Amino acid sequence: MQVDGVLFDKDGTLFDFAATWNVWAANAITDFADGDPALEKRLADALAFDLQAGSFLPESFVIAGTNREAAEAVADAMGHSDVAAIELKLMQDAAGAPLVPAVPLRPFLSALSARKLRLGVMTNDSEFSARAQLNGVGIEEMFDFVAGFDSGYGAKPDPSPLLAFADQMQIDPARVVMVGDSTHDLIAGRRAGMQTIAVLTGMAGTADLAPYADVVLPDIGHIETWLNT
Known part of the structure; x- marks a missing residue:
């Protein structure tokens, strides 16, 4: 890919x-x-x-x-x-919410960084909470971009915060993958002209997510395999 x-x-x-x-x-x-x-x-x-x-x-x-x-x-x-x-x-x-990572995050993110990929987080939670939680599990510094609904770019499904990531990283949106567990994430990705990956570690099932996703994966741990295809 x-x-x-x-x-x-x-x-x-x-x-x-x-x-x-x-x-x-x-x-x-x-x-x-x-x-x-x-x-x-x-x-x-x-x-x-x-x-x-x-x-x-x-x-x-x-x-x-x-x-x-x-x-x-x-x-x-x-x-x-x-x-x-x-x-x-x-x-x-x-x-301070109890965090349960979908996969061991540090080795997963390290593997993506080794591919020279720029990494970001865009959440409809607040930026304060996002940074506190990422820092709490020791991975905040692994991201090049962290934004919440209150960071000034808007909230999903608006594509603006996604495009802000692409703009700041100086990447063509078509070469960015938006990864999410909700239709808000995927619709925002499609509107931004990005590739989209759905994961099943949220509350939505395959039937809800598949129409908006290029691929539906069990969790983010399968992304490397997808990248190799």
Whole structure:
């Protein structure tokens, strides 16, 4: 494959979505509800989170949405408008969320770097959380570009943040691969004129992702094999 750069989504791509974010959401709902069962249910409904199963429903907007969108939903469920304070708490909690890498990340990224590929992360999470989490597992410095929805480039499925990566790396977008676990990731990649890889470490299945992907892989660990084809 003719590839000069690889741009990764974060949650559900570099990190297993369910193992990381279901725990974060359950804790956030408990904290905000503060012992009020009715509020707990409203919050869970607002985020499309199954309290009994302890997991997001597949249709939840939070899976591919921004931190601000989650904060707005929580604020609405709580009946007050202090979205900024809620967004700050969600961001701080996300920075300390339990991370479960989809594969051993350092050797995987080292192998890609050995191919002289430029590497980036574009997430609809905040840049603060993204950098804190990447640093927490010792890989932040391995990326040439890290952006969140609040970095000034926009949020997926808008292609602008993806094109910002290509522009800063001075790479033709057609020689960049966007790797993600949601249709937001893949649609953004297609709109940017990039190649697209879907991975199944998020909440979406092959049937949902395949129409927007050049290939669907079990996880990012299979990318090297794909590059060799």
